[in-house]
Amino acid sequence: MSPPSCPPGHDRHNIYYLFPHIDQDVIASILHHTLSAAELYKLDSRRIFESQWNFVDPALEDSALALQVGDSAHDIYETLDSLVVPLNIYFSVLTLHGLANAQNAMLPCYFFAYTSQLVKIAAQYEWHAVLSYHLAFFARRCKEMRTGEYSGWGKINVDLMEEFLVPNQKNAMSRIRGRKK
Secondary structure: OOOOOOOOOOOOOOHHHHOOOOOHHHHHHHHOOOOOHHHHHHHOOOOOOOOOOOOOOHHHOOOHHHHOOOHHHHHHOOOHHHHHHHHHHHHHHHHHHHHHOOOOOOHHHHHHHHHHHHHHHHHHEOHHHHHHHHHHHHHHHHHHHOOOOOHHHHOOOHHHHHHHHHHHEOOHHHHHHHHHO
16 A cells, blocks of 8 residues: 655645644644643644633643643533544644654554543543543643653553542443443
């Protein structure tokens, strides 16, 4: 199978060409690992044209405040789908850029593992807790990626699970109802 072809003057390494619906500044923040988890909506073509998003300042990403989920995050990320769609685009940008720049070939596997983990925990825990877990997990991974370490996406963070998820486990009836939808 041959690599996807691009028009003259563009190659597979031109990430901006491959994601024309995403602002170039947003792509740059992905590649510099400064895009916060709360800003993933900027990658979702279903939401790009919506306005007035109010989130915590990304400069506060390590503070307890940044890890709290405000009403606006719940308004935007109401379901697993509303989070996973832009997260997959985020991972696609990182994967294409990383592999084009000699990053470990396991890179996509780390991202697949995290997406799979999100699906599993969303079935077991209340959504507000899953979203809080994701925001905290994402902030930690961005810190690691700034040092060149990507494998953390493929690992389960027990400390964060205990902090955010364990106290918010769904009861048996809500898990059954979730499967019937």
